[in-house]
Amino acid sequence: MTDTNESNDLTLVLGATGKTGRRVVSGLEAKGIPVREGSRSARRPFDWEREGTWDACIEGVRAVYITYAPDLAVPGATDAIRALVDKAERHGVRRLVLLSGRGEEEAQACERIVQASPLEWTIVRASWFNQNFSEGAFVDMVMAGRITLPVGDVPEPFVDVQDIADVAVAALSEDGHAGQVYEVTGPRMLTFRDAAQELSRALGREVVFEAVPHEAFVSGAAESGAPREVVWMLDYLFSTVLDGRNAHLTDGVERALGRAPKDFAAYAREAAAARVWR
Numbered sequence: 001m002t003d004t005n006e007s008n009d010l011t012l013v014l015g016a017t018g019k020t021g022r023r024v025v026s027g028l029e030a031k032g033i034p035v036r037e038g039s040r041s042a043r044r045p046f047d048w049e050r051e052g053t054w055d056a057c058i059e060g061v062r063a064v065y066i067t068y069a070p071d072l073a074v075p076g077a078t079d080a081i082r083a084l085v086d087k088a089e090r091h092g093v094r095r096l097v098l099l100s101g102r103g104e105e106e107a108q109a110c111e112r113i114v115q116a117s118p119l120e121w122t123i124v125r126a127s128w129f130n131q132n133f134s135e136g137a138f139v140d141m142v143m144a145g146r147i148t149l150p151v152g153d154v155p156e157p158f159v160d161v162q163d164i165a166d167v168a169v170a171a172l173s174e175d176g177h178a179g180q181v182y183e184v185t186g187p188r189m190l191t192f193r194d195a196a197q198e199l200s201r202a203l204g205r206e207v208v209f210e211a212v213p214h215e216a217f218v219s220g221a222a223e224s225g226a227p228r229e230v231v232w233m234l235d236y237l238f239s240t241v242l243d244g245r246n247a248h249l250t251d252g253v254e255r256a257l258g259r260a261p262k263d264f265a266a267y268a269r270e271a272a273a274a275r276v277w278r
Helices: 021-030 051-058 077-090 105-115 139-144 161-173 192-203 214-223 228-241 252-257 264-273
Strands: 010-014 035-038 061-066 095-101 120-126 146-149 180-184 208-211
Touching: 010 021, 021 035, 021 161, 051 061, 051 077, 061 077, 061 161, 077 095, 077 105, 095 105, 095 161, 105 120, 120 161, 139 146, 146 192, 161 180, 161 252, 180 252, 192 208, 192 264, 214 228
Parallel strands: 010 035, 010 061, 061 095, 095 120, 120 180, 146 208
Antiparallel strands: none
């Protein structure tokens, strides 16, 4: 039931082809909620770098799921979020759900813009995604059997993107979530070395973790042809966020959904069974 009419009861999902966005679309459609997909390839294209595309996407929309690519920490994100919130208010949008990042002051600045609006709002503040190993920057490393990253033994409570999407769907479609900041993590702490061991068990072959110097990693990412903004984001995340500031669990998934979050081991088994790393 994706944008088949001009109903003013549509939910706009930005980043609709991304890790969380496509799952949010599926979750809303499963509940019979009309969805407008917001992406550069959609019928009504949405492009963060072309503000002229935004009005047509927001028109007739009651709720918006906001994901900003590549990350809310990127310079210029606050300006973009402020402009989007202003347009949402002018178009009569009633509810905003923002995907944010833990421990990122720049992301929290974007949160404050949403929170200062007169609209109903919910913040979903997420830790590192499980799916970074299967749908993101680390998938080729897992397939090669060697995860090489500039990080030591700092633990991270990796969260599953389906849990993030389920929280977002609840906040977009149900009452009782307005004004909430749901900080979402998995149920336990793992270092990247621990994650490699879980992946090894799930795959039945060895996946090793190797810490590498930060500068070598960043220069290697740039030389590999990664987009400039992605290189900047990796540099920022590994030099700033993984310093222990997020080394604690939170109860956001339980508070929003009334259930425990998925464990990394269950994620790894399911991804291996789906032959993601074949």
